Amino acid sequence: MSAPGLHRVQHLSLRLSQTMQRAIGLLQLDNAELSGLLIEEAARNPALTVTLTMPDEAPVRRGFWVTPGALAGAHGFDPDSLGAQAAGLHDHVQAQIGMMFSNPTDRRIAEAFLAALDPSGWLGDSLSEVARAAGCREEVAEAVLRRWQGREPAGLFARSLSECLALQLSEANALDTPMRVLLDHLPALARGDTALLLARCGVNAEQLGRMVTRLRSLDPKPGAQFDTSPAQRRAPDLLVSRDDRGQWQVSLNRATTPEVQIVHLADPASKDGLATARWLERTLSRRNQMILRVAGYVIAAQHEFLDHGATRLKPLTSAEVGAALGLHETTVGRIRNGLMVQVPGRVLPLLAFFGRGRVACDGGATLAGDAIAGLIERLVRAEHPDAPLTDTQLVAALADRGVSLSRRTLTNWRNRAGIAPASDRKRAG
16 A cells, blocks of 8 residues: 555655746746747637737837847956947947948938837838938838848837838848738737737747747847847847946836736636646746846945946845845856846846955955956056056056055956056057
């Protein structure tokens, strides 16, 4: 009699383990990946409906983008210098007119399109209105438009959301027939009509999920988040802003966060599907709450970084955040590694708020090594080109600012920031 009992306990343990693994897996997904997974599940499960907000219903706020690879220690990440990197959309397009259009008539039409360009990167006027403003036939204007739409970043001068996304997919050689059909049925995707999408696109649930993930990872407003790295854009998962008291607040980006609804069916065979749908609803809610807890703690801990830039970044590890919130450090690590955060003026990976290293300062305070890299870069930018600062002089300059570190430590962080030694900087100058 003991063997069957033992078998039942093992079977239950396996089910719980698989359930926990699925729940943990949700923490590793950004909102684009989560959308695809939930759409795939809804395509298989009639008890579940997933709704997605389309970007034209909730446009992403203006800013510019930074990639995780731009962190200090990799390519000299410094949020203070991002403004110099970001060219204005209008200036970017204006600079290309002379290179693209040698014919005066084409140049006049191109200028008319520039005048009609919306800050989002979409075309604000109809083709006929632009043609009328340029004093040309619509087919001539359309030929100029096609040339504009072939320029970087992909998606500029689109006349609709579907065209904007199609231009980006075409550039990536990913605009196949099923994806074209999906773009033609964005309203059905928004309301979660997976049965219609499966039938029209001619794909299975897994393929539909991958298509939605790809679609949601594109940049729906290529002008609003304009910078020099268009291939690295995607909408943020979290939004950070100040409240009426000047305090920093974190919220989910509802424009990219999918929502699930339970469908109660009369068919008794749907009991398993209903149980799965309820589990997903609860797990998604817990995921969102946990993400907000972690992000809220991190933002509060790094408020000086937000107020003053990279030179005020404090050391922070997943273990420290986990201990403060009663979470395992691996849980925090899963959350921090894939999410993007919209802060005023820019978008950063959540990972950017976790400062590596720990350097002592006067008064018992500490700074992250990434902040030291930012200070070094600021000093190097201000040095005289004929007399670049040596590492010894940089150590002294930092000591004057209350930051005490050895010459070896400074050299390590200078190298991680991609800054050459003084001798090489002098030769380069």
